[in-house]
């Protein structure tokens with residue numbers, strides 16, 4: 001665990017840096033008016049036309065037992081709740097006790113979902129206070145289990161579903177959503193939920209969990225987030241045959257039908273909420289890339305698994321270089337094996353290539369590609385013509401080569417035999433970094449990691465698949481097979497490992513939850529019209545610089561999950577600056593206004609807001 005003093009020192013310097021950059025006036029006219037909507041308005045008063053039970057049962061307005069006397073009197077609540085006005089601290093005590101009494105993570109997930117559906121303010125207060133403990137419930141790993149079970153544990157709807165039977169109706173349907181202001185939409189088609197594969201409409205829990213972190217960590221207002229599932233069917237046989245399944249009971253749409261379905265949805269949401277950020281989540285390859293390419297220059301959108309996973313992984317590698325006592329500028333000297341050639345694998349590697357090119361220490365993009373060896377489920381992307389002793393494999397390899405797309409082909413190694421196993425590649429390449437983005441547990445074999453550790457003093461071992469049951473190796477294995485020398489980060493949390501020599505093997509969670517909340521915050525506050533590659537690069541650099549030298553020495557690369565809100569503020573400030581620097585910001589700063597203050601001031605804080613004009617109304 002980081003000491004909060006060191007962290008705040010580091011944070012202070014990041015924020016200071018943000019402030020000095022923010023002092024530049026970005027060429028804005030002196031008469032510039034302030035941000036159109038007051039982002040702090042949630043903190044003042046919230047008047048409502050609703051009365052009585054309609055307020056009590058509205059999770060965005062409800063205060064449970066905390067309605068003031070004036071509110072009870074004037075909003076027809078009197079008598080509908082127990083007589084004592086109980087402040088939030090007491091409510092938290094009761095909720096936490098109830099939560100602690102539950103035994104399984106899934107039971108806690110159901111309990112927290114119910115709280116979110118009753119009283120969002122209290123839910124977010126609890127989540128922020130106990131972020132360390134609860135992130136693993138509402139987010140990975142438990143959210144993965146909740147997706148698998150979603151049709152069994154279903155209680156109440158949250159978000160919106162657009163299904164194959166809604167074609168032609170979407171532009172009307174978007175008006176069924178009750179809120180005019182939507183800042184962030186997280187959308188999935190459930191085709192590759194974490195590393196768990198096709199879970200169809202059950203994937204809804206992922207946008208819900210992501211948006212809970214957008215609010216808790218990124219400070220986006222709860223009333224302006226929208227979780228969405230695009231239900232184009234599922235190819236998951238067991239869900240198709242499950243009578244309790246809640247999604248469409250047909251195989252997935254594909255090809256032109258699929259893309260025109262998504263296009264109808266994008267057009268519909270963009271016409272109702274033209275400024276909303278759309279985050280594409282857990283779309284399988286190649287749909288994930290094709291959708292990103294189609295929309296990234298037209299609307300404000302990004303793909304979380306491709307781009308924000310890439311930003312945090314790059315941050316992890318850069319911080320690891322510092323932990324090894326090297327400069328971050330030496331990224332091009334690393335030899336990186338990436339196991340996994342799907343959206344996350346290719347996305348992560350593209351980010352690394354971008355960073356190598358930006359550092360200017362490679363002569364070409366091709367030289368950067370040459371530093372990365374990529375494997376898919378068949379093995380290395382190599383040269384089938386070199387498989388001389390296995391004609392079968394030449395044929396298979398040729399076929400497989402023809403299935404690779406332009407992005408994957410960049411990593412093919414012409415001088416190495418196609419389909420080499422991971423162990424063979426490790427022996428030949430002697431990697432310094434190994435990344436796992438396969439969704440296949442155990443892919444990092446003992447032999448592969450031990451061989452890597454033979455050549456590397458501090459091997460960087462990142463099994464990044466989620467949830468923890470899909471990680472390519474466990475933390476314990478990574479430390480055991482490297483005699484405790486690994487620099488370790490995983491997508492889902494693993495506890496630190498006690499090493500035989502009495503030291504502690506530090507684990508890190510290298511998850512896009514470190515990057516997307518801040519990206520969304522910066523994009524929302526700057527009202528960026530586009531999401532640019534530089535935003536991801538700068539996100540990575542900001543996070544890579546947050547751990548102190550002492551923390552790095554001990555193997556800690558990032559602030560702990562408890563600090564996700566501070567990380568989001570630092571990232572949000574930087575992303576906001578990038579938006580202004582690159583001319584994509586459409587918000588306008590008042591003269592003398594500092595970006596870091598604007599970003600911080602815009603962050604949602606879960607406190608009860610008075611619902612009536614009255615003294616002591618809350």
Ligand SMILES: O=C([O-])CC(=O)C(=O)O
Pocket residue numbers: 140193194195282304305465466491511512
């Ligand atoms: O949700 C997470 O924990 C990270 C992520 O985007 C994924 O694994 O698809």
Ligand SMILES: [Mg+2]
Pocket residue numbers: 194281282304305
């Ligand atoms: Mg994802």
